[in-house]
Amino acid sequence: MDTLKKVLITKQGRKFYAKDLSEDLHTQYGFINKDELKKAKDGDLLKSNTNKEFFIFAPYFIDLYRKIKRDAQIIPLKDIGLIIAETGINKESRVLDAGSGSGALACFLAGTAKEVITYEIREDFIEIVKSNIDFLGLKNIKIKNKNIYQEVDEKNIDVVILDLPEPWNAIENCAKALKPGGFLVSYSPSVPQVADFVNAVRKNESFVYLKTVEIIEREWEVEERRVRPKSSGLGHSGFLSFVRKVR
Ligand SMILES: C[S@@+](CC[C@H](N)C(=O)[O-])C[C@H]1O[C@@H](n2cnc3c(N)ncnc32)[C@H](O)[C@@H]1O
Numbered sequence: 001m002d003t004l005k006k007v008l009i010t011k012q013g014r015k016f017y018a019k020d021l022s023e024d025l026h027t028q029y030g031f032i033n034k035d036e037l038k039k040a041k042d043g044d045l046l047k048s049n050t051n052k053e054f055f056i057f058a059p060y061f062i063d064l065y066r067k068i069k070r071d072a073q074i075i076p077l078k079d080i081g082l083i084i085a086e087t088g089i090n091k092e093s094r095v096l097d098a099g100s101g102s103g104a105l106a107c108f109l110a111g112t113a114k115e116v117i118t119y120e121i122r123e124d125f126i127e128i129v130k131s132n133i134d135f136l137g138l139k140n141i142k143i144k145n146k147n148i149y150q151e152v153d154e155k156n157i158d159v160v161i162l163d164l165p166e167p168w169n170a171i172e173n174c175a176k177a178l179k180p181g182g183f184l185v186s187y188s189p190s191v192p193q194v195a196d197f198v199n200a201v202r203k204n205e206s207f208v209y210l211k212t213v214e215i216i217e218r219e220w221e222v223e224e225r226r227v228r229p230k231s232s233g234l235g236h237s238g239f240l241s242f243v244r245k246v247r
Pocket residue numbers: 072073074075098099100101102103104105106119120121122125146147148149150163164165
């Protein structure tokens with residue numbers, strides 16, 4: 001997968017991505033000449049052939065992340081934010097993630113954690129994850145073609161995150177992988193999944209159940225003094241259940 005070379009942003013906040021600086025960049029506001037693109041420095045203001053202005057800069061991790069390939073449903077950023085905040089994932093953390101899907105969560109966490117190991121049963125998804133890892137230039141992710149309901153190789157893991165249809169089937173293996181004090185987080189879209197997961201955790205003496213949370217994000221429009229919630233936005237994504245391994 002080609003890496004993005006430059007991000008261009010209009011004064012109104014519309015973003016465009018240049019993949020190949022040897023070609024003109026075409027936008028709905030006209031095109032930007034390839035020679036201008038090539039010689040521009042970060043922070044320069046460029047003009048399209050229709051005189052529309054664009055600032056240009058090198059992509060950050062989040063600019064690249066927003067362009068990864070997606071096939072399976074990915075965890076939205078609002079939910080990733082809470083996972084990191086509640087578990088304190090940081091540069092010392094070893095994280096286990098299952099299933100990988102498109103690898104969105106695994107890749108995001110690799111930008112924050114020391115190491116991420118991700119399990120996926122579908123080989124076609126593994127190819128997508130590999131291509132996303134390559135696109136983001138990440139070196140600290142391992143992908144394993146494994147079923148987490150059946151086996152787990154890791155020990156001394158700080159945080160396990162499950163985004164699977166039947167997370168209760170992985171609880172015993174999560175107990176084997178986690179350190180005492182480590183966190184188990186389950187992300188599920190539906191209420192019966194939350195009930196079955198939390199009920200199973202409560203029966204397991206290795207774990208203490210903490211809480212289940214839904215994050216609702218509402219974006220607002222701000223135009224002069226016309227300030228109001230946007231009428232369209234992200235609807236329901238999933239519930240996050242937080243659990244701590246104690247023994
Ligand atoms: C919703 S996707 C995960 C999306 C991922 N969290 C992301 O942000 O890109 C769920 C994935 O779990 C995989 N999966 C289902 N059961 C599994 C299992 N027992 N072990 C490992 N992976 C599994 C599926 O093939 C699917 O790719």
